[in-house]
Amino acid sequence: MIHIENLVKRYGSFVALDHLNLQIQEGEIFGLLGPNGSGKTTAICCLLALLKYDKGQITIFGKEMQPDRYDIKKDIGVVMQNVAVFEQMSVWENIDYFCGLYVKDKAKRRELVEEAIRFTDLEEYRKARPKKLSGGLLRRLNIACGIAHKPRLIILDEPTVAVDPQSRNKILEGIQELNRQGSTIIYTSHYMEEVEQICSRIAIIDHGRVLATGTTEELKNMIKTGETITIEAVAADEHLLEKLQTLPHVFDISYEKQVLKIRLSSGRHNLVRILNFLTEQDISFGRVFSELPTLNDVFLEITGKKLRD
Amino acid sequence: MLFLFKYRFLQTVRDLPIMFWALAFPLILATLFYFSFGRAGLSATGESKWEAVKVCVIDHSPAFSSFLQSMDGDALNILPSASEKEALQMLDEGTIAGIYYAGETPSLTVGRNGLNESILTTMLDTYNQNAAILKKIAETHPENLPAAIQSSQDYRQLVYETTLGGETLDPSVQYFFALIAYACLSGAFLGVRASFDSQANLTALGARRSVTPTHKLTLILIDMLVLVTIHFANIMILTIYIGNVLGISLGTDYTSLLLVNFMGSLIGITMGLAFGSLTKLSLNIKMSLTVVITLLPSFLAGLMFANMKNIIEQHVPFINRINPAAVLSDAYYCMGVYQDMDRFVRCIVTLVIMSILFLTAAFLGIRRERYDSI
Numbered sequence: 164m165i166h167i168e169n170l171v172k173r174y175g176s177f178v179a180l181d182h183l184n185l186q187i188q189e190g191e192i193f194g195l196l197g198p199n200g201s202g203k204t205t206a207i208c209c210l211l212a213l214l215k216y217d218k219g220q221i222t223i224f225g226k227e228m229q230p231d232r233y234d235i236k237k238d239i240g241v242v243m244q245n246v247a248v249f250e251q252m253s254v255w256e257n258i259d260y261f262c263g264l265y266v267k268d269k270a271k272r273r274e275l276v277e278e279a280i281r282f283t284d285l286e287e288y289r290k291a292r293p294k295k296l297s298g299g300l301l302r303r304l305n306i307a308c309g310i311a312h313k314p315r316l317i318i319l320d321e322p323t324v325a326v327d328p329q330s331r332n333k334i335l336e337g338i339q340e341l342n343r344q345g346s347t348i349i350y351t352s353h354y355m356e357e358v359e360q361i362c363s364r365i366a367i368i369d370h371g372r373v374l375a376t377g378t379t380e381e382l383k384n385m386i387k388t389g390e391t392i393t394i395e396a397v398a399a400d401e402h403l404l405e406k407l408q409t410l411p412h413v414f415d416i417s418y419e420k421q422v423l424k425i426r427l428s429s430g431r432h433n434l435v436r437i438l439n440f441l442t443e444q445d446i447s448f449g450r451v452f453s454e455l456p457t458l459n460d461v462f463l464e465i466t467g468k469k470l471r472d
Numbered sequence: 473m474l475f476l477f478k479y480r481f482l483q484t485v486r487d488l489p490i491m492f493w494a495l496a497f498p499l500i501l502a503t504l505f506y507f508s509f510g511r512a513g514l515s516a517t518g519e520s521k522w523e524a525v526k527v528c529v530i531d532h533s534p535a536f537s538s539f540l541q542s543m544d545g546d547a548l549n550i551l552p553s554a555s556e557k558e559a560l561q562m563l564d565e566g567t568i569a570g571i572y573y574a575g576e577t578p579s580l581t582v583g584r585n586g587l588n589e590s591i592l593t594t595m596l597d598t599y600n601q602n603a604a605i606l607k608k609i610a611e612t613h614p615e616n617l618p619a620a621i622q623s624s625q626d627y628r629q630l631v632y633e634t635t636l637g638g639e640t641l642d643p644s645v646q647y648f649f650a651l652i653a654y655a656c657l658s659g660a661f662l663g664v665r666a667s668f669d670s671q672a673n674l675t676a677l678g679a680r681r682s683v684t685p686t687h688k689l690t691l692i693l694i695d696m697l698v699l700v701t702i703h704f705a706n707i708m709i710l711t712i713y714i715g716n717v718l719g720i721s722l723g724t725d726y727t728s729l730l731l732v733n734f735m736g737s738l739i740g741i742t743m744g745l746a747f748g749s750l751t752k753l754s755l756n757i758k759m760s761l762t763v764v765i766t767l768l769p770s771f772l773a774g775l776m777f778a779n780m781k782n783i784i785e786q787h788v789p790f791i792n793r794i795n796p797a798a799v800l801s802d803a804y805y806c807m808g809v810y811q812d813m814d815r816f817v818r819c820i821v822t823l824v825i826m827s828i829l830f831l832t833a834a835f836l837g838i839r840r841e842r843y844d845s846i
Contacts (some may be wrong), residue, residue, distance in 0.1 A: 211683045213672050215842045230842050237685035247676035249669075251486035252479065260479045264684035270477070308680070 164189040164316065164347055165210070168289050170219035172205055172371070180216065180371040187349060187364075189315075194362030202371035203351040204244060207320050210349075211241060219256045223316070237265055240314035240346075246294050246305045253290040255280065258307050265312035279311035282337060282425045297471045299330025306334065310341060317341060318349045323357060329452040335361050355458040368460055379458065386464040387414060388456045389429030392437055396449030397423050403444060410440060411455065423448075426460075473694060476686075480666075490661050493763075495706040497710040498655035499713055502814050505647050506718045525588040526547040526568045528559035536574040547591065572596070603743040608805055644799070645808065646778050648720050653800035654770035655710050655738025659703040660762050663744020666695045668755050668833065690837050696741060696831075704737040723808030728816065732803045739796050740766075742830035749837025773797035784813040 165187040172180040180202050187193045195203045201271040202256055210221055212230040221228045223235050248257045258276045266272045283303040293301055302322060310317055319338065323331045339361055342348050352358050359379055366376045377383055389412070399407075401419050407416055407423075412430040416423070427433045433469055434453050441448055485491060516711035525550045529540055544550045551568060562568045563581065581595045582589040583723050609620045627751045640747065670692060672679040681691060711733060714720050747765060748758060756757035767775075774781040781798055784791050792798040804813045 208679075212677075213679060213682060233687070234684035236683060239683065241680060241683050243676040243679055245676035247680040249479075249483045249677070251483045256482065259475070261680065261684070263475045263479075264681070264686045298790060332771055406798060 197368035242309035627841030657738025664748035667748030745834035
């Protein structure tokens with residue numbers, strides 16, 4: 164559905180997009196995961212033909228995207244990172260206005276607006292002006308304005324920034340519902356939990372480059388970490404840490420404030436082996452956790468830094 | 473497309489800070505001008521109510537008395553007095569400006585020097601001159617006396633005080649023309665705000681509107697149409713307020729007035745659109761600068777100091793030719809005072825050219841669909 168090939172965007176000497184390549188299939192919820200400033204929004208703006216780019220090609224629905232490709236634009240819905248509504252118009256009027264830029268038929272538009280209001284749970288606030296809405300409600304209005312015309316492709320650029328957990332869950336559920344109704348979704352975020360929760364495929368992006376693409380499982384399988392074992396209240400010394408490092412599958416150890424964190428590659432009985440070793444060494448310890456790798460681990464291993472750095 | 477018109481209209485008229493600058497502020501200024509200049513202007517031109525000169529008449533020779541009686545209630549207000557003593561007391565108190573002695577030889581006593589006293593003196597002199605002429609005619613050509621008497625009564629006013637167009641002489645009106653010109657330029661506030669909503673590199677709203685399948689030029693044209701309509705209504709409200717509520721005469725050529733008001737609205741809006749679209753500044757900075765770009769031309773056109781336009785005309789007339797506020801106030805003056813059609817047409821043509829230039833600049837600035845940075 165969407166092909167981005169070798170996209171390069173420079174701001175002077177700064178390279179915002181460095182030969183970015185993406186393929187997005189119809190029906191996906193495609194996550195663009197990366198820290199702030201990694202190039203997610205720039206990629207979206209290029210995709211929407213808002214930004215000039217230096218090199219590369221973008222096709223949507225099999226057609227080359229250009230600013231005057233209104234036939235493509237009519238099937239796209241956009242929810243910008245910043246709330247984009249008219250302060251002087253009510254919830255209903257805002258949705259009707261933006262829907263009207265896509266749908267000319269008045270009766271059909273009325274139906275679509277009502278549906279969008281129900282979908283975003285804004286029935287109580289249809290006459291309210293944006294100033295009267297909380298941050299979460301405002302985000303929902305922002306989404307309603309972008310999706311009311313039922314587009315084939317919906318692009319959501321960090322729609323949950325500065326949203327309370329309850330509203331965030333509602334928004335995420337809504338996005339999944341839109342996908343079930345047939346829309347392809349591109350979802351950018353720096354919240355890995357959200358991306359992991361809703362996206363069927365993910366591209367990890369940093370410094371304007373795609374570092375890895377795949378499903379959550381595929382991404383996790385790409386990295387060395389198979390398991391992270393955390394042991395609290397343990398008194399370890401240099402000697403003990405060196406010995407631990409020699410155990411099978413262990414490839415990284417960190418020890419800070421009496422908390423021992425051991426990262427291991429995939430293998431059977433890793434936890435049992437570690438605990439037996441500590442018992443043999445007569446080392447007492449407190450609580451023990453074992454975690455499977457997260458996207459944060461994936462990002463950490465691929466980029467060498469935490470996602471929210 | 474009607475819904476686009478409707479929503480842009482609602483969005484604009486509900487934007488109270490913008491409407492304050494575009495409508496309320498000129499109305500407030502007009503009221504302040506009225507109290508500052510309006511009343512002074514009316515009395516300076518003699519349009520205020522004339523008070524007849526109070527006077528007493530002692531003795532009653534038939535000829536002079538009847539002459540004075542014919543002036544009573546018009547130029548004179550003859551107060552009854554019982555005696556000369558009483559009349560002199562009234563003169564001392566300042567109740568009357570003078571005492572006419574209508575004896576064999578008419579005479580006048582006044583208490584001080586002033587306009588009223590001069591009027592009384594002039595009237596006595598006129599009577600004495602006419603009496604002397606008639607006496608001489610009676611002595612030399614008695615047969616012509618009836619015709620001479622008839623002629624002396626046939627008073628004709630040979631000098632009329634009027635404007636070239638016969639419209640208004642109120643000197644304060646130039647302030648009100650400059651004010652309407654300023655109000656027209658205040659449409660720039662509406663234009664700047666609207667241009668902000670169309671630029672994807674400045675606002676999320678601009679970006680959202682830019683990614684829709686509605687052609688950007690359609691959006692810009694509808695925005696402009698709505699804004700010109702709203703601002704034209706603003707200017708008409710101001711004009712009606714000045715003309716009908718404050719009672720300042722702006723002329724009677726209503727067709728021309730509508731034309732200048734429309735051109736003024738157009739130039740204000742297009743100036744704002746051009747300024748808003750050609751600069752990449754925050755909305756607050758743009759709005760602050762809009763105060764400057766509307767007030768400065770208005771100041772040069774005589775909004776705060778009426779003679780400013782004349783000073784510029786003497787030293788750098790080119791400024792008056794390119795200053796939209798000066799051209800607008802000139803157009804109002806041509807229409808309301810001079811009735812100079814050639815100059816009026818020249819002003820309108822200048823305004824049309826300016827509007828086209830501003831509009832072209834605005835289109836070039838806003839119609840851009842891809843940006844270097846967002």
